Amino acid sequence: MPRRAPKKPSPELDLSTHFLVLTEDPVFREGTDFRTTPLDPRELFPGRPGTPVELEVGSGKGLFLTTAATVAPDRCFLGVEISHGYAKMTAGRLARQGAANARIVAGDGNILVRQLFPDACLDAIHVYFPDPWWKARHRKRRVLSDAFLAHAGRVLVSGGLLHVWTDVEEYFREAMTAAAATGLFAPPADVPQRQAEHDLDYRTHFERRTRLAGEPVWRAALVRNSAAPQVTRMALPPVPRADDV
Numbered sequence: 001m002p003r004r005a006p007k008k009p010s011p012e013l014d015l016s017t018h019f020l021v022l023t024e025d026p027v028f029r030e031g032t033d034f035r036t037t038p039l040d041p042r043e044l045f046p047g048r049p050g051t052p053v054e055l056e057v058g059s060g061k062g063l064f065l066t067t068a069a070t071v072a073p074d075r076c077f078l079g080v081e082i083s084h085g086y087a088k089m090t091a092g093r094l095a096r097q098g099a100a101n102a103r104i105v106a107g108d109g110n111i112l113v114r115q116l117f118p119d120a121c122l123d124a125i126h127v128y129f130p131d132p133w134w135k136a137r138h139r140k141r142r143v144l145s146d147a148f149l150a151h152a153g154r155v156l157v158s159g160g161l162l163h164v165w166t167d168v169e170e171y172f173r174e175a176m177t178a179a180a181a182t183g184l185f186a187p188p189a190d191v192p193q194r195q196a197e198h199d200l201d202y203r204t205h206f207e208r209r210t211r212l213a214g215e216p217v218w219r220a221a222l223v224r225n226s227a228a229p230q231v232t233r234m235a236l237p238p239v240p241r242a243d244d245v
Contacts, residue, residue, distance in 0.1 A: 006061070006085040009092025018099070019091035020044070021084070022107025038118035038233055044103055045076045051101070052123035053078060057109035057143060058130055062090030069094065069102035075123070079104040080112055109143065114151045115234045124161040125152050132168045144175040146182075147231075153184030154229035162222040165191075172218035183227050188220035 009015065041053045052075050059065055059079035068077050079102070081087040087106035094102050105112065113125075130143040144164065152162055162185065166172045179185050 006083070006089040007092075008085075009089060009095070013092050013095045015088070015091045015095055018094040018103050019088060020103060020105045021087075022080075022105055022111060034116055038121075039112075039116040040118055040121055041078050041112075042076075042121065044078060045101065048076055048101065051076050053121070054124040054126065055080065055109075055112070055122050056126040056128070057113070058082070058127065059090055059104055060086055060129075062086075062093050062104070064126060064128060065090060065102050065104065066093050066097060066099065069099040070097065073101060075101065077102040080107060080109040081105075082108055110148060113148060113155055117155045118233065119154050119229065120157045122155050122160060123157055124163065125156060126163045128163070128165045129167060130171075132166070132171045142171070144171070144178065146178045149175070149179045150182045150184070150229070150231045151234075153179075153182050153224060154231055154233070156184075156224040158224055158226045160224040162224070163191075163220075164188075164222070165217060165219045167215055167217050169216075169218055172220070176220060179222055182230070184224060184229060185222040186225055188222050191219035191221050193217065193219070 041055065042049075042051070045051060045053065054068070054075060054077050056064055056077065056079045059081040062079065065077055065079045068075075079087070079090060081090065081104060084106045087104050090104045094104065127143060131141070133139055133141045149162075156162065162179070164172065164175055164179075166175075176188050179188070
């Protein structure tokens with residue numbers, strides 16, 4: 001089912017604190033050669049030194065970011081969403097609630113995780129209901145690829161968490177096998193489904209839709225172990241930009 005067109009935030013909202021566009025915002029294109037210098041996500045939250053940062057890849061309509069920013073004010077949350085329109089809509093929601101500990105990037109999460117971020121810079125990575133890309137010729141577009149998972153382990157601190165939820169069992173089991181092959185994670189721990197009493201008890205809009213339809217959800221939390229990563233940052237300039245929805 002195609003996504004509905006995202007709602008545009010009110011033009012009266014100041015999105016400058018919450019909205020970044022990969023390759024267009026000054027933080028990505030001025031003063032730093034990312035081929036030699038990584039981008040530490042903690043630097044995207046000035047005034048909050050030492051605060052743990054968590055990344056959500058594929059933020060969609062922003063339910064997780066907006067909820068997490070409120071529930072855990074002692075942590076910072078960075079979202080990345082390939083759809084420019086949905087990223088901007090989420091930024092509008094963050095701006096409306098005055099979330100000082102959350103921002104969103106319009107762009108490709110692979111660029112952040114594989115090319116820009118340094119080692120051991122994130123306390124958690126969240127990947128919820130990624131597109132399964134059913135057609136064989138499109139499988140290479142799946143977020144939870146071997147390369148992504150290897151770099152997810154690289155950018156997580158020891159003891160950090162990788163959260164994976166999906167409604168596609170085949171994709172889930174494939175991702176768990178690939179994560180194990182990196183040697184960087186403890187065996188996945190099951191995440192029990194909690195009873196939802198209202199909309200904010202769902203992690204994402206997609207989880208809400210899936211559960212209300214009576215369909216199963218596969219969930220796991222993988223703890224980063226202390227093994228040294230076998231991959232190094234792919235120090236390439238970020239060329240692609242977010243698609244403009």
